[in-house]
Amino acid sequence: NSFFWNRPTILYDFFVAFFNITILYTLVIAFRHAILTQDPIRKKQIFFFALASLIGFLGGTTSYLPTFGIYIYPYFNSSIVLFTIIITYTIIKHRLFNIKIIAVQLVTTGLWVFILIRLIFAQNTREFFTETILFIISLFFGVYLIQAVFREVRQRERIEKLVSELQNLNLTLHQKVAEQTVEIRHSYEAEKKARMELEKLNDAKDQFIMITQHHLRTPVTSLSWGLDELLKGAYGKIAAEAREAIKEMKSSTSRLIRLVDDFLNITAIKVGTSILNLSTESLKPSIEDILAELRGDIAKMRLTVTCPMDDAHWPEVRIDHSKVRESLFVVIENAVRYNREGGTIDICTAHDDKFFELTVANTGIGITREESGKIGSALFYRGDYARKAYPIGMGIGLSVVKAIIKAHHGTFSIESGGTGEGAKVTVRLPRNH
Helix, strand or coil, X not given: CCXXXXXXXHHXXXXXXXXXXXXXXXXXXXXXXXXXXXXXXXXXXXHHHHHHHHHHHHHHHHHCHHHHCCCCCCHHHHHHHHHHHHHHHHHHHHCCCCHHHHHHHHHHHHHHHHHHHHHHCCCCHHHHHHHHHHHHHHHHHHHHHHHHHHHHHHHHHHHHHHHHHHHHHHHHHHHHHHHHHHHHHHHHHHHHHHHHHHHHHHHHHHHXXXXXXXXXXXXXXXXXXXXXXXXXXXXXXXXXXXXXHHHHHHHXXXXXXXXXXXXHHHHHHHHCCCCCCEEEECCHHHHXXXXXXXXXXXXXXXXXXXXXXXXXXXXXXXXXXXXXXXXHHHHHHHHHHCCCCCCEEEEEEEECCCEEEEEEEECCCCCCHHHHCCCCCCCCCCCHHHHHHCCCCCCCHHHHHHHHHHHCXXXXXXXXXXXXXXXXXXXXXXCCC
């Protein structure tokens, strides 16, 4: 054959089998790692190494084929050149081996060889001894230098690996944040849509309540008008007992009309359909009318009412007169209704260039701290002692007051020292709404 004068022994066959199996196994492992690794640089290193090994292996097979009777001129042995080129490209471009380590090893090894040659060809004992010392020193420092370079390279590789992991972690965090942001945005949109639907339903409910209340007020007003006509004798003379019964019905009808008006006021202001009919005037006439209207109840309870009647205490305020008068009527009526017999009611005012403040303090049943936070903030809420003192009340009066004062951009508050300590209501209105 082309390479052996005689046929090699059977051991050569085992060598060829071992060589092929080893090369194939190496290629399988290399390509498998190239596919599985997540590091892009490592993937390229393994891929080019496996490719160079495969080319070199395929070319090298032509060296032993003639041994088995297959005569092919070994042109493909030149593939070893491609192997060298690919490996060199991988080392330089993709850092297959660290150039710094190789350079240090080559320089150190060259120094050792140079000193060793000088040692071998030493001319005398003194030169031999000198070169020996030099060789030992260079050997020691060369090994130390190579180890230092190895440590530096390993440390740098660990840092690069850590940086790569941090970059991957950062990318993962960005992806997670982006996913969570999308989920939050979807949740927000769903919540916003649900809230808008609820607001539409709530508006529809309020509109329905307003329409119902208007329809309810019409027959009640007709009933009140009919009772007035009966009392005037429009349908004939009525007995004294019947007249008293009609008066009671008239009183109940009036309370029902006031209750319907309260509901209308609350719903209208809530829906935003209530338009304030603003005018600039003093509240003094309204207070005088309210006290005159409640004169009978005040006398019945033997209450003492103090109220400044000097015009200086009652500056002009820009308000919806009828609505504010209704609010003040509720406040003063409560001060009378929930007072103790023989108690007092103190009405005070204060003002400056921007605000007018009215306080109504009474010496009545008072309210607890827990109840003071609820009264006026929820419809149909009344304190325990208030329900005992006046069982037929609905607990919506102060809610109406709060809604009307809020519509004027004012404030409403109620204070009490506790049960039996009376209460003080403060209404604060801007003078120029």
